[in-house]
Amino acid sequence: MRHRDARCTGLRALWTCILAWGLQTVLAGATARLELDREFMEDGEVIPMRIVVEDAVPSAIPSIPNSQILVFTESLGQEQRQQILNGVSSFQVVIRYRGSLRGTGELRIPSISVPTSAGVLRTEPVSAQVLATEPRNDPVTLHLYTARDTCYLGETLACEIQIQSTLNLREATPHKMSFDGFVVGRTGPGISSQVIRDGVLVGVSASRQAVIPTKEGDLVLGPVSMEVVAEVGRRRARSLIDDFFGGGAELKRFALEAPGRRLKVLPLPTAGRPADFGGAVGRFQIEATVSRTNLNRGDAVTIRFLVRGNGSFDGLPSPRLVKAPGLQTYPGTNLFEPADPLGLTGTKVFEEAVVVDSTEVTALEFQPFSFFDPQVGRYSTARLKPIPIQVVEPEAGGEATAAAADPSKSAAPEAVRTPPQGAGGLQPLMPAAGPAISVDSAPLDSEYFGLVLLAPFVGLGLFVGFRGLRRRRNRRQAPTRRHLAEMTLRDQQAALRRAAAAGDSKAFFDALSALLRQQVSLSLGLASGASLTAVDVVDPLREQGVSEESIENLRRLFAASDAARFAPMALPDELATWLEMTERVVGELQSLTRESP
Amino acid sequence: MNTAVSILLRIVCGLFLFAIRAAAQSDFDRGIAAYSSGRFQESVGHFERALTNGRPSVGVLYNLGNARFRNGEVGRAIAAWRLAERAEPGRGEIRGNLELARRQVAGGAGPEWTQWVRRLPPRRWAVPAAVAAWSWAILLFVGLDRDDRAGHFRRWMNRLGAATILLLLGYSVSLAGTRSAPDAVVVGQGVAARFGPVDESSVAFPLPDGAEVRVDEVRGPWIRIVDSFGHVGWLPGSQVIQIPP
Numbered sequence: 001m002r003h004r005d006a007r008c009t010g011l012r013a014l015w016t017c018i019l020a021w022g023l024q025t026v027l028a029g030a031t032a033r034l035e036l037d038r039e040f041m042e043d044g045e046v047i048p049m050r051i052v053v054e055d056a057v058p059s060a061i062p063s064i065p066n067s068q069i070l071v072f073t074e075s076l077g078q079e080q081r082q083q084i085l086n087g088v089s090s091f092q093v094v095i096r097y098r099g100s101l102r103g104t105g106e107l108r109i110p111s112i113s114v115p116t117s118a119g120v121l122r123t124e125p126v127s128a129q130v131l132a133t134e135p136r137n138d139p140v141t142l143h144l145y146t147a148r149d150t151c152y153l154g155e156t157l158a159c160e161i162q163i164q165s166t167l168n169l170r171e172a173t174p175h176k177m178s179f180d181g182f183v184v185g186r187t188g189p190g191i192s193s194q195v196i197r198d199g200v201l202v203g204v205s206a207s208r209q210a211v212i213p214t215k216e217g218d219l220v221l222g223p224v225s226m227e228v229v230a231e232v233g234r235r236r237a238r239s240l241i242d243d244f245f246g247g248g249a250e251l252k253r254f255a256l257e258a259p260g261r262r263l264k265v266l267p268l269p270t271a272g273r274p275a276d277f278g279g280a281v282g283r284f285q286i287e288a289t290v291s292r293t294n295l296n297r298g299d300a301v302t303i304r305f306l307v308r309g310n311g312s313f314d315g316l317p318s319p320r321l322v323k324a325p326g327l328q329t330y331p332g333t334n335l336f337e338p339a340d341p342l343g344l345t346g347t348k349v350f351e352e353a354v355v356v357d358s359t360e361v362t363a364l365e366f367q368p369f370s371f372f373d374p375q376v377g378r379y380s381t382a383r384l385k386p387i388p389i390q391v392v393e394p395e396a397g398g399e400a401t402a403a404a405a406d407p408s409k410s411a412a413p414e415a416v417r418t419p420p421q422g423a424g425g426l427q428p429l430m431p432a433a434g435p436a437i438s439v440d441s442a443p444l445d446s447e448y449f450g451l452v453l454l455a456p457f458v459g460l461g462l463f464v465g466f467r468g469l470r471r472r473r474n475r476r477q478a479p480t481r482r483h484l485a486e487m488t489l490r491d492q493q494a495a496l497r498r499a500a501a502a503g504d505s506k507a508f509f510d511a512l513s514a515l516l517r518q519q520v521s522l523s524l525g526l527a528s529g530a531s532l533t534a535v536d537v538v539d540p541l542r543e544q545g546v547s548e549e550s551i552e553n554l555r556r557l558f559a560a561s562d563a564a565r566f567a568p569m570a571l572p573d574e575l576a577t578w579l580e581m582t583e584r585v586v587g588e589l590q591s592l593t594r595e596s597p
Numbered sequence: 598m599n600t601a602v603s604i605l606l607r608i609v610c611g612l613f614l615f616a617i618r619a620a621a622q623s624d625f626d627r628g629i630a631a632y633s634s635g636r637f638q639e640s641v642g643h644f645e646r647a648l649t650n651g652r653p654s655v656g657v658l659y660n661l662g663n664a665r666f667r668n669g670e671v672g673r674a675i676a677a678w679r680l681a682e683r684a685e686p687g688r689g690e691i692r693g694n695l696e697l698a699r700r701q702v703a704g705g706a707g708p709e710w711t712q713w714v715r716r717l718p719p720r721r722w723a724v725p726a727a728v729a730a731w732s733w734a735i736l737l738f739v740g741l742d743r744d745d746r747a748g749h750f751r752r753w754m755n756r757l758g759a760a761t762i763l764l765l766l767g768y769s770v771s772l773a774g775t776r777s778a779p780d781a782v783v784v785g786q787g788v789a790a791r792f793g794p795v796d797e798s799s800v801a802f803p804l805p806d807g808a809e810v811r812v813d814e815v816r817g818p819w820i821r822i823v824d825s826f827g828h829v830g831w832l833p834g835s836q837v838i839q840i841p842p
Contacts (some may be wrong), residue, residue: 427693430660434657436651436652437655439652445719446775449723450768463738
């Protein structure tokens with residue numbers, strides 16, 4: 001019972017693994033994400049939202065859950081898009097929603113399950129800030145938002161500039177913004193959308209900008225100013241041409257200005273600051289890989305540090321090796337791969353060349369990498385485990401003998417490494433040579449050994465085949481009733497001839513009687529001819545086309561054979577005549593029998 | 598007289614063989630001593646002499662692999678260990694060292710299944726498969742005209758048949774795997790596969806010392822190899838050590 005339970009559990013686990021693997025394979029290319037147009041919204045707005053499903057078709061429209069701030073959502077239907085980008089085709093289904101905002105604070109929409117043709121996909125949680133409604137007197141207004149009013153020195157902040165208008169905008173000049181005390185980072189793409197506020201449709205154009213405060217204290221980000229031209233009314237068109245060129249609208253120029261946002265920039269705390277802190281602000285994870293671990297003295301290897309996370313990547317210092325005798329480091333290149341348009345999250349890769357000039361270096365050790373995490377307001381330190389290496393003296397002549405690159409050697413902080421056993425992980429020598437072996441190809445490994453395995457089945461198959469063949473042949477050669485009858489006829493004819501030649505009239509007429517009845521029964525398809533008489537056979541033979549002469553002869557032969565039973569004596573000449581007549585009749589009957597099916 | 602000559606010859610031959618074995622054992626011990634004192638190149642020489650003077654053994658091949666590895670000859674070390682592994686596929690030290698060496702070679706030993714094939718080579722399957730196949734065939738022969746459909750004989754014949762099919766399947770898979778698994782090791786630095794079997798041919802791709810490849814064709818001194826990524830190229834035969842299946 002216990003065994004059966006264990007087997008069931010094992011099978012269930014196996015099925016779960018197979019299903020998980022299959023699901024992962026199927027879902028590998030399909031994604032779903034929830035998108036909001038802006039990061040900053042206002043209380044009372046009806047905002048657009050959308051779920052974008054790529055490379056899969058939703059089987060049902062999922063609902064977006066309500067919350068304290070998002071009080072009502074409804075689906076507006078879905079649309080499909082097919083696009084080819086750089087030769088790669090992708091398929092999107094966009095499910096549109098709208099939702100009403102009530103209250104202020106952080107709008108957080110949790111992960112949503114989207115049932116699709118490729119399985120259930122899940123969106124990442126998204127968040128946005130819902131602010132209090134600002135009084136507006138003008139139809140076109142400019143706004144500057146930041147996520148927080150307080151930040152740390154060196155922290156990367158995202159700000160958003162929004163133009164909100166109840167009018168149709170015709171032109172807009174680039175905005176002018178003061179960044180005194182800040183370093184300008186990456187700029188995100190502009191996004192236009194429409195929201196409903198107090199029952200009025202408001203067009204919103206938003207653009208995002210990353211900024212980094214460079215000094216502490218109270219700083220002001222902004223103000224922002226720009227000019228736009230908007231349609232304020234429709235006048236009566238004077239001509240069709242006016243309408244065609246938009247001359248029917250009354251335009252008005254608006255000079256917009258958003259007041260600067262006051263930000264309190266805090267210095268990085270000195271309490272708890274690690275000695276090795278190099279100014280990294282953000283939340284990071286690090287990993288190190290080394291190109292080779294088996295080296296000759298004097299060889300150079302490349303160490304790659306991967307720093308992942310979110311924060312300020314521009315001034316991020318590189319993780320470092322611990323300086324040790326016999327190690328010379330040469331800083332190399334670095335590359336940042338942002339994961340979002342503003343570069344707030346991503347991966348920065350540092351490369352460093354290291355020359356190992358001593359055989360006593362057994363591992364590459366790394367300095368702790370400390371950073372200030374502004375989300376929790378304290379310092380953290382990531383530590384890399386040492387990477388063991390093996391350094392040997394080069395061969396005479398200085399020819400490089402190092403093994404090739406081993407990208408799998410990495411020193412991720414989370415990775416658990418097996419310590420090397422013995423010298424450099426090599427197992428110790430065997431103390432005894434052991435019995436002799438053959439290094440030649442073993443006969444059992446040869447494919448010809450397969451003949452030994454197949455031979456019994458081939459033999460068995462041949463035996464069964466031959467046996468079947470022989471049985472079939474025997475069956476084919478087994479005499480049929482007709483064949484037996486013909487053989488008997490031949491024997492009786494021979495006996496008839498022998499008796500005629502010998503002048504033995506008794507034997508002759510006995511053979512004649514038997515021959516006639518046998519032949520007639522064969523010709524008529526009768527089971528036996530022992531009791532046949534001439535009267536019985538005349539009509540059926542006539543129907544079969546036997547000539548009248550033969551029938552007459554047959555009648556005479558029957559009569560003669562019947563008479564011979566009482567007086568079998570006859571002269572040899574008479575026997576020859578009877579023989580000739582018999583052979584004629586039998587010949588005709590046999591030819592008729594052969595012709596019949 | 599003839600008997601005396603025969604005995605004398607046997608004694609001489611015995612002494613000769615004993616001397617050879619003693620020399621080989623002596624080289625083996627010297628190799629261990631040199632290795633222990635860090636003289637790896639000298640150790641390689643001793644183990645190679647032990648291999649030449651005596652018959653190959655797992656211990657000599659394994660120790661030769663260690664000495665070559667410590668001497669920086671990764672490819673030759675892998676070749677020696679693979680020959681030792683052929684004789685004793687399940688031995689932990691050999692497998693451990695091979696894994697260590699393969700980790701240091703880009704494009705190492707090929708896919709994981711080839712390791713399993715090496716651990717269960719065709720010769721491991723051959724004898725059980727042959728015994729099962731012949732036994733089953735004999736039972737089939739005996740049972741040809743036997744009307745015993747529900748009896749013990751039929752049941753045992755079916756079981757033996759299932760076992761035979763499994764063993765034959767294992768043998769076939771192992772044999773096919775052996776034929777498509779890497780059967781040669783690249784030795785030396787700066788080895789590059791070429792597009793054709795001539796010196797003037799352009800370099801197709803480089804091969805690190807210790808890369809395990811499959812020999813696809815032999816044409817004179819050149820061999821066509823397939824590396825673990827499926828790249829095909831030509832190499833002089835002297836740049837690889839072929840491992841018998």
